Amino acid sequence: MLTSALRVGVVGAGAMGFDHIKRLSGTITGAVVSAVIEPDEDRRDIALAHAPEAQGFASVDEAIAAGALDAALIATPGQFHEAGLLTCLQAGLPILCEKPLTKDPESSWRVVEAEIAGGKKLVQVGFMRRFDPEYEQLRELIASGRVGELLMIHAVHRNPSVPDSYDQPMLINDSVVHEFDVGPWLAGGSVTSVEVRHGRRNPNTPAHLKEPILVLMELDNGVLIDVEMNVSVRFGYQVATEAVMADGIARIGQPSGLQVWQNATFSIPEHADFTTRFTQAYDRQVQAWVTAARRFLTGEAAEAVAGPSAWDGYRVAVCCAAGVTALDRSGPVPVELPPVPEFYR
């Protein structure tokens, strides 16, 4: 039986989980953090201090056994997602799972199968760009046809720097992963190949990385998407997209806000890192999921999902696998997907 607020168990209290706990406690309406599920005791205690109504647990199983949650927000490192997802699916819980769905196409497919077997759409994947107001406006514009058919997309994803733990495949799995979701979502198609081209190596780039790269995606509807992926470009954080349509062009992610003239320069502050660029997208994503999960649990809605599905998560996992292959190969790497299961149509 659902209490008036959705009792959310947050799985993983690292940086991302901690951020979601603060969001659920301080910003989101209709939810309360009822469980913090984290094996590391110190992290768990710090998180609990920000979730006054939550109990701590070391594992998802324990939390479910204690009846401590109505829904789960999974924010562990990606390699642990599959286990958490399968357990929560087994328990019939609505789930918001941080991206990526799982670490590879095979495990993502197992999640898809488990969800289909359960017969209810319970899994939403945390591709939060879909909740960014500008991405929404761009998608609406493309879909409206007011500027004609979409022909090409140019995207850029720029970070000032990355931690030492960031390795070459993470260019794809951690960063371009967003474009594999949001590109087709904007373009209304499915990726058929991925190619990686290399720019001149950035002298700022850590020794074990080779970037920036230009990723080229072909879609089954003919749309070509190019993505500049750049993780050492010092100046700040920028995610921007330009859509080339038959009759004109549209662009999002441009500078906005306070304008200053000083020292013979006009300037607008740009994002220094990712924390500010997508604040609103994260808030709106979690709010949409909380509302959907509540409606599902009260029987008002047949599914608990208000965003990217497990199938979207699987599709992206297949693209990422192709993208990682493409890092070291010349020419396009094909992306082959099974037909969309009836369940997700």
Add this chain to the structure above:
Amino acid sequence: MLTSALRVGVVGAGAMGFDHIKRLSGTITGAVVSAVIEPDEDRRDIALAHAPEAQGFASVDEAIAAGALDAALIATPGQFHEAGLLTCLQAGLPILCEKPLTKDPESSWRVVEAEIAGGKKLVQVGFMRRFDPEYEQLRELIASGRVGELLMIHAVHRNPSVPDSYDQPMLINDSVVHEFDVGPWLAGGSVTSVEVRHGRRNPNTPAHLKEPILVLMELDNGVLIDVEMNVSVRFGYQVATEAVMADGIARIGQPSGLQVWQNATFSIPEHADFTTRFTQAYDRQVQAWVTAARRFLTGEAAEAVAGPSAWDGYRVAVCCAAGVTALDRSGPVPVELPPVPEFYR
């Protein structure tokens, strides 16, 4: 005794009150609409349909007698504010009162006296611009001195049209009223005179109005503020401010978001009316007030206010009275204020 969520009684279920009810129910965390106080039965019923946990009342007295609210959000027409404020102050309730505080300086002064007599800061006035992120950034920049001392402010407030009920004094009391609050808040001073100059009459202007006008405010620190007030400028809604400092210039309220090239034109959608421009400011204002009121009621904070005070409301009422006089007089009309009471320093 405070329940976990702040039980808010919304006084007035017209357009503004209805909007606040939806905001408190669907966006704000930590609050619930517990009472809808509205003499008109139809309006009250419509509002109650959006506030599942609220009871309806015809008067503030009844709602207080029933113990139905922890705090009041007053959104009746301005001429009824005084009565609602005095009743709620008497009951010791935290209050968020829509602007203006009251309809004239005398009644605003009575509210100030009543609040001082009660010994607790309970009244916040709904000058929501202070919660707009760009206004906050501009104020921070000015206060920092990074671009030197503030010298002048140019402001524009443009509406596409106004309803028939909008009369000449409302140019001041309904529209410029915001600038009387936010101008000194940005500039760190107090208004000493108000003058009104007239532009060429807009052919779009209704017959009973004469506008646009240029309002000039002098501040006690020497800063000069000019405000273009324009209520028939068809193109849309725009509120923008440019601050002239010793070493440079800063500007807020400029176009942002989706950029489109079509028909040999680059364009950005501009606000069509006021509903979209300050959405975030309204949300942040109410959230800040809810949080402050909860902290006050649990004893964590000594006052229930996180924004403009009753004293700010009084000061603005005095400016508005001068501004209305200035509509029909040439030259500056002096603004005389008593010293800031100790209570508000």
Add this chain to the structure above:
Amino acid sequence: MLTSALRVGVVGAGAMGFDHIKRLSGTITGAVVSAVIEPDEDRRDIALAHAPEAQGFASVDEAIAAGALDAALIATPGQFHEAGLLTCLQAGLPILCEKPLTKDPESSWRVVEAEIAGGKKLVQVGFMRRFDPEYEQLRELIASGRVGELLMIHAVHRNPSVPDSYDQPMLINDSVVHEFDVGPWLAGGSVTSVEVRHGRRNPNTPAHLKEPILVLMELDNGVLIDVEMNVSVRFGYQVATEAVMADGIARIGQPSGLQVWQNATFSIPEHADFTTRFTQAYDRQVQAWVTAARRFLTGEAAEAVAGPSAWDGYRVAVCCAAGVTALDRSGPVPVELPPVPEFYR
């Protein structure tokens, strides 16, 4: 008899005259500097080095007596303009006279009378903003009525600093003087009053000045113009104008060109001083005048003027006199002009 190139005598080889000599020699087509008229020998010699086909003279009379010029470009300090103008008018020469026409309304009137007496329009005044492409576009937009009638203009004129010789009346006579020409030119009316309001004094302002100021001009068609005049605003040089029309707004003078993202900032270089902002306007002004003067001298055109006339120069002189009075007086100072002489209609 006109040679194929217009033989221009440049009167005055100070900074402004020197600049015009370089422009006529290196940029303008159809003209050659044939005379440099400058009493100071050193200056004259430096200038002659940039004008390979020119002779030097100490006075206009000598140059005319020597038949050394077809037309005169007067660029002496303003107090010497009257004498040069009257001498050249007497000789029937086409004249481009740097602003201001002369130093006061009385002497400007004498120039107007002399020109009328001669029966030919020979005098063009160097209000070069009329040749700036953006000012031209703004004027065309206003005149077209596509955005409705003009109601108000907001203008800003900002300098980083001024030399020690710059005194308080120069705020009007040297700087606002441009707005007295271009404002009515944009608005299609005539100035009826001038008022000066003071902002907070800029700590950068030299001790003998009091600025920034806000100048208010009323026009006979009801349009109200405000001008921020600011000569110590460090950041750089900016001249911008915003036109408020019945149905919308237009703005010129905004940042353009190379865009750079660096250090968490998006920026566009702004003009550091006046030399770059109006380069194109100066070039186009002189080219238009050279072409008009050639057509006049070959008999193809009845007048030698392709821009602001002596009458415009007189009108502006009257406004400046009122503006200087307004610097020390409160309230509007009336501007009274005789009817436009038939000759200039």
Add this chain to the structure above:
Amino acid sequence: MLTSALRVGVVGAGAMGFDHIKRLSGTITGAVVSAVIEPDEDRRDIALAHAPEAQGFASVDEAIAAGALDAALIATPGQFHEAGLLTCLQAGLPILCEKPLTKDPESSWRVVEAEIAGGKKLVQVGFMRRFDPEYEQLRELIASGRVGELLMIHAVHRNPSVPDSYDQPMLINDSVVHEFDVGPWLAGGSVTSVEVRHGRRNPNTPAHLKEPILVLMELDNGVLIDVEMNVSVRFGYQVATEAVMADGIARIGQPSGLQVWQNATFSIPEHADFTTRFTQAYDRQVQAWVTAARRFLTGEAAEAVAGPSAWDGYRVAVCCAAGVTALDRSGPVPVELPPVPEFYR
């Protein structure tokens, strides 16, 4: 012996040649059109009407034999460039040759050999983008290293439509040709491969074309350049470039000028076609060439060139040949160039 103005013979009086004749007659200083060389009598006569001091000729040989020109501006269709170039080189004339240098690498190589044989640099190629102020600023910024090493360039070249005579190879030879010059000029390297990828076909595209395309150029210094080439994008004309450097980003070709708010939209006029975008670049190119040619002819300078050389023209011809091959082939097509001849270093 050089007269004071450079006597320019314009070869070809089609649209481009006619435009240059008007430019040389009405805008450029120090030059006069002395010969119009055009076999079509009607065209020649129309052109002569705009060149008052010119004689007409049917061939370059005749004009040279008549001693009618000091220098030649070649603006015939590309397939006739080689003959004109070789004849003028033979005569030792300074030449400004419209792009492309010639129609293929082999003929361009013959021009290079002829110029080297003559021992003087006489040929400048009309890649006018190098004279656009924003391209100049971008190149200066890149070369300065202030934003770190250049890593990638993203370019777009968009046309609203093309005439029926525009065929598929012209995507490369007429349009991308500019990027083959200006890209390496910005990047300080040489092209080593060209690849063409296809976007979704634009429904506006004429039946015999397949576009838009994305052209990828690799440079020998590692810089990767991508160019969106789009000739049916209805909205207008746009040429823009974004340089990705180690520490930040720079961008040129963005909207500027008059800003208008109307109909709930902020807008800036964009170029409708190519005639306005590069006006200043064409003027500055021809002026620079005239000045250089004069200095060469008077012996002040050793070469008659102030811009892209015949070698640049040859390099671009090789890139174009590779680009045309790449239109129908998957993967990069190598670009092989001989070492830069000593003569051009």
